[in-house]
Structures are given as structure tokens and as C-alpha cells.
Amino acid sequence: MRLGISVVLISAFVAAGAGSARAGTALIVTGHGWGHGVGMSQWGAYGYALHGWKYHRILSHYYPGTRFGRIGEVRVRVALARGANVVTIGCATPMRVTDGRRLTRKLPAGVYGIGPKLALPVGRRGMGLSFGHLAVFDCARAPLTADGRAYHGTLTVRSDGRHVSVVNSLSLDTYLRGVVPSESPSHWPLAALEAQAVAARSYAISELRPDSWYDLLPTTSDQVYGGVAAESPSSDKAVYATLGQVLTWDGQVARTYYSSSSGGRTEAVQDAWPGSAPIPYLRSVPDPYDTYSPHHDWGPFASSATQLAARLGLGSAIDSVSVERNEGWRVESVTFRLTSGAVVTRTGARVARALHLLSTWFSIGELRLSTSSTRVLYGSRVNVVVRAANVKGAVLQQQSGTGAWRTLRQVTRPAQLRVQPLANTAFRLMLPGTSG
Template sequence: MGHFVRHLILLLSVLALAAGASAATPPGDSAPAPAPALSSPVYVLTGGGYGHGVGLSQFGALAQANAGRSYRDILDFYYPGTTIATSPRSRVRVLLGAGLTTVTIGSSVPFAVRDATGARTPLPAGELTLAPDLALTIDGQPTVLPGPLAFLPGKGGPLTLGGNGYRGELRVSVVDGALQVIDAVGLDAYLFGVVPGEMPKEWPAAALQAQAVAARSYALANLVKNRPFDLYSDQRSQVYRGVAAESPSTTAAVKATRGEILTFDGKVATTLYSASSGGRTAASADVFGVPFAYLRTRDDPWDAESPYHRWPPRTYTSAALAKAFGLPSPVVDVEIVPTPSGRPASVTLVTRAGTRTLLKAADVRARLRLRSTAFRIGVLRITRPSGPVAPGAPVTVSGIARDVDGAVLEKLGATGAWLPTAKVAPAEDGAFQVTVRPTATATYRLTASGLPGPALTLTISDGAS
């Protein structure tokens, strides 16, 4: 409640300032002392990481591999409590396309097609184009085969779809008058086309092996239900690019971990992963609303090697922040409710007009084009002292330095350089006070994370008393 009251008092003060509000002084009453003027706030955005931050940090896996840790060490760190087990299945069905008017299937070697009756028809090397009537040219004659059709690879070469190679069988069926193509492929052969798209093939073997086990487990834990296929070939499952994506190093990682998955309490673990945790993994409950005991928040020192571990900080003015979120009035305060992981659960923008806009962290990430939701929006504000200032007299400069790092009050020197004057030690709510003794008119500013914030000029009056 105290936190809410502090924000309410600050908001009312700003509203009064913006509106130029004043109350008439009743006859016989003395005029109230002028209220201190509040500077426009400057917002400091800091953060780190890339992606949702749940589970394995890929750059953290890289650091651990470089330190000589095995892929099992890496998996134990990011998925604590899980157990290595053997996959209960060896094949998956991956949706490659749907709603298609035509498809082109081919092979560099002779191949075959099997129709719905089980009859198998040999086909010469080359390409053929199918329409929803499923008509093929066989021995020079147009022939309609009963669907669905399964195209079978020949010896020495995978099938192609639209020129892209895929291992396994390509199954073509007609759904709602259009063509649907599914790749029925071995689980590990599927991973041959997944792992190199998720992690650079040049990375150490232990990192690639950890990625292979995580990708294999994630696929089996998230099989599509009530459809004629098990997985999508895009981000709805994992990006699957087929033969074109394969590389010797990632294929070797899949083979080295053949059939291995992670389980927890006898079930395949949902092994989420992302590029960089920003130094602390997020709990699945905080990001996706689904709690998993092995996907909890924890410090991740291994992520320090990530180029996304810490972002360059940036600042926003009240007007710039309002513009970014399409608000008609400048933002006078930002309130963040954190999750147990330390990431924002929600962000509330308070405007000069008194409106309050509640946002999800994902919405803020999208609007500000951030790489993850591991961010903070700090507030810098200075309260301008009222009344004249005598030379050398103590002056209290107060304000807000909330959710920022390294707040410092600086003074503009005679050479034009800003000189540190005092470190700012804000209270829990961000409030601070610093005493200065200017002997001549001086300009001060508040900084944090090395970035400039609001400034004020203290005018010295020789006749001040």
C-alpha cells in the first residue's frame, strides 16, 4: 500500500504542475509556500538476453562447452531434476505445407509412389507436378491415383519438394480441395534439419549435443494432437529446413545422442530454450503461465559470454515514451510489477492526463523492439528547490532515481564538461536527497547507467537571505 501511495502523491504533484493548478487564498489566511517544481522525468531502459529466457541459454551452453563441461552437465544445469531416457518413438510426421494449389516433387534418382490401395508405382528420376486431382503421367499416360499418395525415396538421394530436399516419405493428400504435404521421417533425421537452424554449426560438440537432446525432447513433448501430423515445420513447433540445412557437425551431435530425451516424473520434459538468458533464467510459470519444476528461475553466470547478456542502456523522454505506445499525453510515471524471476509481470504507464495503461511485458517488448522481456524501465526526476539561493548556502536537491544503476548528480563545469558531484543513494521507493553548496549560479543533472537524465539550474542571488 505504501508503494501505491508514494506513486499517487507523485502523480498528483505532477498533475497539479501540468495544469497550473492553484487554490484561491481565503481572506485572512496567509499564502501557502510555493510548491517545489518537478522536472520532466527521463526514463532509463536497461536489460539483457534474447528470447523468452526459459530453460537452456544457448550462449550459456556455448560457455559451458568451452569450459570443458559435457552436454549432460549443460542439460543438468538448465533442466535440473530431469533424467536422460530413450525416446518412445523413432518417427514423426512433419507438416511441410497446406492449402496448396500445386506441389512439385522430385528426386535425382528413380523413386516411387504408393497410393491409397497400397499399390506401388515406380517413377523415373526428375520432377513432377501435382494438382488436387492427383493426376500423374505414368508411362506417358495421364493417370489419376487414389489418394492420399506417399512418395518414396530411391536409393542414393532424398526427395525434393519445390526443389528443397527432405528425408523420409512425402505424403500428399487433398484437404478441403487443396493439397497438404507431410514428411514422414525418422526422428533423428528430422533433427538433422532442425539443430543447425537453432545453433551455429561451428560451436563445440557438447553445446550441439545439448541442443540435440533439447530439440528432440521438445519435439516429443509438444506433439500436435488430433491432426494427421505430429509437428509443424515452423516456430509453432521448431523450424525444420530439411536437407539444405544439414551440416556434418550438427548431424554428428544428433547421432552422438541418438534417441536420447529428457524426462521428469516419467514424462517427456518440455525443454524450452532460447538464445540468451540475460544472466538469470525465467520460470516457465512467469512467461507462459505453466509451471514446470525443472523450468524455474536461477542465476545463469554462464550467459555472461553472450553478446546479448547486457544491452546498451537507452533513455526516453516523457513524450517519446508516450509516442512509442500511442498515448496522447506525456508519460509521467512507469510502474512495474515484477515476477519472481525479476522480469516484469506487467507495466503501467501513467500519463499527464491521469490515464493508466496496463501492459503485458510482451507488449512492451514488441513496442520498444526489445530482444527479450528481461528489462527494467527506471525513472529519473529532480525536484527543483523553490525560492532564492544564497551563495554557499546548503541546498537540498531531491528527486527520484528508481530502478536505475549508478545514479550520480553531476555539475556542469566551466569547460563545458560534466563533473561528478555526489553519488545518489536512493531509498527503496527511489527517493533521494543530495546537499550541494553552490557559490555561483550552477547547473546540475542526474545521470544513471552513464546516461544523462533531467537537469536543473540553481540561480544564486546576491541579495538572497
């Protein structure tokens, strides 16, 4: 996030009488993109759509070598809640509820709190009845609600005796009506929404879990699914314009991962998730229109060498940093040389998690300000040494006798200035747009 402010990163004070000169180091983190970066970049697709690309061309770019295919009607099961103590199920019109033995009873309109006993006021005179371990709710004239959110299809409440879970079962394309506008803003160009619809449909098919009690999660763990409230006419149009369309590879529906912003180049699947086998259509490709993303570039964020080491659990302050990158420019590993003499190597993913970075495409730069002597006598000269590594835009400033600061130079490489302080003075390194 760029804040448009200037922050004092490090400073050195030089006294004109016998005194001390202090040094400091700041580590600067910058990066690109948001998410794993595999497959389609949603912001990149938006950019391509603005430049006149149709959804077929967009998808062929992000998933090279795939073909378009069609599938028939499919139902999916979305786990809306897992391991809850209680859930609420409701409908504005009368419902039907079916137990595990397929016995169906009517339930008046309303909202019902349901715990592990699955007890509901059905039957003669509205007496309570337990539905065992399974209750399937269906409402023909209005959407059902689960914990206040509306959904098409049916809702199944499952009990393990201590907790309850809720599954929404519905047709794939009805499900996509709640996914497409949740994943890509509904005001985006139609081609971008159509690309999102085909990618989301293909992903859902590739992730079906017939041996489990659900297929998909409604979060970024799979795809964000907002139910009825998320639907919009423009995204509905994209879903129905691409009805049944999927991407295929070697006769199978492709696993079409996607993420928000690639930072300018997508990531190969085996690099994003070490141990994964390479997949030909999930390789790294250029993504020039990702520049539309507000997260195409992020940072800089500043920390002292001690602060950053503490956040990473390194034990002592960082002296220097080096990184290894993969084809998609993400960081595979970071090697930290510490002031204690130890050398510690961490994966890029581990560093990104510890620092709460948006992606593994990041850099750790260095700004260093020091003086040649720790004791400075009146009238003697002292060297002010500055260093900038993997940092852009840093400036060296000096404080005048009036307290005002003036810029001496922009720091783009190691440099040395020789000064003869006749009065107390101070130097500082500044980096515009920095957040600590």
C-alpha cells in the same frame, strides 16, 4: 544492440536575458536475454561446455530432477508448408508417388509444381493424373526437395480442395540432424551440441500429435529444422553419440523447453506462460555462463515519454513507471502513471511485444532534466534539476560560449545545480551507447 555512440536524450536551454527554460524527460529501456527463458539456455550451455561440463551435467542443471532414459525408433511428421496455393516437389532421380488408396506410380526425375488438384504427369504416355487429396513422394537414391529445400524421408502433399500442405515424414534422429545445427551453431563444443540433441529429442517426443496430420513445425514455434542443408559432421556426431537418449520425469519423457539466452537466470514455466501448471523440472535456476550471449544484455533504447506512450497505446504521456517482477526477474506487470492522471497496468509480455523487446526481462528507467523557473532574467540564478532512475552512465553536460560541451557530473541519483547564466547556455543529459 550497443552502437558505441552518444545520443542527446534531453536538453534545457537557459537564456541570459528574459527568456524561457525548457524541461524534458527520456525513458530508457534496457534488458537481458532472448526468448522465453524456460529450460536450457543455449548460450548458457555453450558456456558450461567451455568450462568443461559434459552434456549430462549441463542438462541436469537446466532440468533439475530429471533422469536419462532411452527410446526406440520413432518417426516424426514435420509440416513444411500449410495452406499454400502451390508447392514444388522434386528429386534428382526417379520417384515413386502413392495416393490415398495406396496405389503407387513411378514419376520421372525432375521438379513438379503441385496445386490443389494434385495432378501429376504419370501413367501411360505421361498423361496427367489426379491423386485426389493425398500424394506421398518417395525417392530412394537422393533426397526429395520441397520448394527447393532438400529433405530425407518422404514428403506427403495434402489437399483440402483449395490449398495444399506438405509434411516431411522421417526418423526422429534423422530429423535431429537438421535441428541441432539449426538451433545451436555446429562449431560449438561437442558437449553443448550433445545437450542440444538430447533436449531436442525429448522435446520432439513430448510434442507428438497422433490425432493431427503433423507433429511439429520447422520454426521456433517448435524447433528450427533446416533439412539436409543444415546438417554438419559435428552436429551429426552429437546426434549419434546420444542416440535414443531422452530426459524423463516420473516415467514420462520430459517437455524440455529451451531458448537462446536467459540473461543470467532461467524462467519458471508458470511465470513464462501464466495459467500453466508448475512443472518441477522447469523452475528458475541461475545461468551464470549466459554472459557469452551477445543478447545477455541489450539496450539502452531511448524514447520520450510521449513517444513511448504512443507505442504502447496509452493515450497520454507517461509520468512515471513501476514494475512487478517474478522469481526469474522477468516483468510480470508494468504500471504507468500518465500525465492525464490515469493509471494503466499492462502485463510484461504485452509491453515486450509492443516494444519488440527480446525478452520480458527488461527495465524502464527515467532521465529527467528541468529548471526551476520558466522565465529567467539576466544575472538571476536558476536551479537545474536532474534525475536518473534505473539508468546507469548518464552524464550532465553544459555548452560553453564557443559551442563546446563539457561534462559537469555523472548522474546516478537526483541532483540539483544552481547556475547564474551571464550568456545564453544549454544543458543536456547524455547516455553512451543509446539507440533511439
